[in-house]
Amino acid sequence: MTLIKSISGIRGTIGGAVSHNLTPIDAVTFAAAYGTWIKEQRNKENYRVVVGRDARISGEMIQGLVMHTLVGMGIHVIDLGLSTTPTVEIAVPMEHADGGIIITASHNPKQWNALKLLNAKGEFLNAAEGQYILEVAESNKMNFAEVDHLGKITVNDAYMDLHIDAVLKLDLVNVEAIKNAKFKVVFDGVNSTGGIIIPLLLDRLGVHTVKLFCEPNGEFPHNPEPLKEHLTDLSRAVVDHRAHLGIVVDPDVDRLAFMDEKGDMFGEEYTLVACADYVLSKTSGNTVSNLSSTRALKDVTEKHKGSYQASAVGEVNVVELMKQTNAVIGGEGNGGIIYPELHYGRDALVGIALFLSLLAEKNLSVSALKKTYPQYFMSKNKIELTEGLDVDGILKAMAEKYQNEEVLTIDGVKINFENSWVHLRKSNTEPIIRIYTEAPSQTQADSLAIQIIDTIKTIANI
Template identity: 70%
Template sequence: MTLIKSISGIRGTIGGKVGDNLTPIDAVKFAAAYGSWLKSETDKEHPVVVVGRDARISGSMIQQLVMNSLVGLGVHVIDLGLSTTPTVEVAVPIEKADGGIILTASHNPKQWNALKLLNNKGEFLNAENGKKILEKAENDDYDFADVDNLGSITVNDTYIDIHIEEVLKLPLVDAEIVKKSGFKVVVDAVNSTGGIAIPKLLRKMGVEVVELYCEPNGHFPHNPEPLKEHLTDLSELVVKEKADFGLTVDPDVDRLAFMSEDGEMFGEEYTLVACADYVLGKNPGNTVSNLSSSRALRDITEKHQGVYEASAVGEVNVVEKMKANHAVIGGEGNGGIIYPELHYGRDSLVGVALFLTHLAEKKCSVSALRNSYPSYFMSKNKIQLTPALDVDAILDGFHKKHASEVVTTIDGVKVDFSDCWVHLRKSNTEPIIRIYTEALSQEKADQLAEETISILKGIAGI
């Protein structure tokens, strides 16, 4: 069982001992630290915070603890209830709120939960502010309100609908052309809040929806990370239903992956590639993704005469570089689409709407669309960490071994070879080293990963 504290929030498994797991005490302390920091950043007597959650079994319990901790500080809370990460991000500026909290552990299994923290723009906090909150939590540095100055809770369960309407109002989203195409789509929402939002959006765009695991009860029917090996049920149902394609989202709906009409994965790396191809064709400009994302985005961006740049892994890092480079679209290769026209956050609803419009205009199958893009293959692996391992020394050893190659160290170690690359980094959310490789064939990508793991074990002496 684990509790991970980082500048992006607190994440852990439910139950166990205080400080070792995500217990009610830890949830209260961290919510109080965030609320206290927020009060120090504003002159308002009663700051406002938007709170929403995914459908995890522990979600209701954690949300009540978090909201009432904020109330105890004199903070007013807008309770979105079952929601999505991008929906909370959209709600914060619309409500003119001072911040937001999303209760979700993203792709982690059901025993996990987390508090993700937003600023008044509905964007994730930067490292400086995240560090201040961690310090407040460590030092129990919070000052609760007296009885006459408590906050309040206002329930607003309309924001998924508002979010959908905001997506449909985007100039590059064309619901009419999608409706005329008569698409049939299978949706796997892993029994979380994507089961509320995604079918509703699709039906608004005139799509016939076949629902698979769309009951938001928090009982994930398979590993919730949207990878090929977890999606056999979706693959079988797409073929059985003769659907135009399938799609899946993670529990908080900020990662999106498509499946072609033949039941084969479109590739989560290519979610961003396809959406960027469409957006850049209408609105040429620059793009950004993180170091662990496919080279295919670079190729598509250059095809449209734009400039591609890579950031450190982490949504806040991608957003920072997107703003600096005036990127018109960006995101992460794990299926996260960031479209600034709506907001600076990974958003599966925006991704679905842009992809549908693109496909409707192309008038081709999803497999044909995939085949029109540069073909790269990735392998994603990990090494479990133990307290005895010196991660920095391991990464430094790998760097030195490849000093003659093009090496980037803004986030772990990335080595770019002429026709392939490998990226190693310590995860911010799990006690592991992530190992990403990409090459021109799956065999080569897998081989590079195996070679890398062997080198790392040699350096670590394991």
């Protein structure tokens, strides 16, 4: 069982010992530290924070603890109840709130939960802000309100509809073309809040939807990370129903993957590539993704005469570089689409709307669309961390071993070879080292990954 405290927030497994797992005491402490930070941003009479959760079994408990902690600090809470990460992000500025908290562990299994923290723009906190909240939590120096100054909780269940409205109003979302295409889609909602909001979106786009695992009960029917090996039911259903495509999201609906009409993955990395291709065909500009994302985005961006740049892994890093470069679209290769015309956050809804607009306008099958893009293949692996393992030392040794190649160290170690690359980094959300490789064929990507893993094990003596 695990508790991970980082500048990205607090994430852990439910139950167990305080400070070793995500217990009620840890949730209250961290929420109070966040509330302290909120009140230090501006001196005012009324503070407001938006709170929503995915459908995890522990979500209602953790949300209740978080909300009532904020109330105890004199902060008013807008309770969205069952929601999505991008919906909460959109709600914060709409409510003129001071911040937001999403109760979700994203793609982690059901025993995990977490607090994702937002600023007044509905964007994730930067490293300095996250570090400050960690320090406040460690110091335990939080002040609570007296009885006449307690906050209040207001329930607002309108924001899923408002989120959909905002997506459909975007200039590049071609609602008419999508409706005329008469798409049939199989959608896997992994029994979380995507099972509520995505069918509503698809219905308003005139898409016939076959729903799979759309009961928001938190009982994930498969590993909730939207990867090929977890989606055999979706693959079978797409073929059985003769659907045009399959769609799957993660539990908090900020990651998105597609499946073609044959039941094969379109490629999680290519979600962003396709959406960027569509946006760049309509809007001149630049793109950003992180160091672990496919180089196909760079190829597509340059085809449209734009400039591509890579950031450190993490949504806040991608967003920062997007703002610096005036990127018209960006995101992460894990299926996270960030479209600034809507908001600066990964959003599966806008990704679906842009992808279906592209598909309808091109009048291609999903498999035919995939063939129009540069073909790269990735291998995503990990090494579980054990106590006492010197991760920084391992990464430094790997950089030194491959010093004759192009090596980047802004986030872990990325080694660029002539026709391939490997990116090694310690995860912010799990006790693992992530090992991503990309090459012109799956065999080459897998072989490179095996070579790198063997080298790490030799260096670490494991």
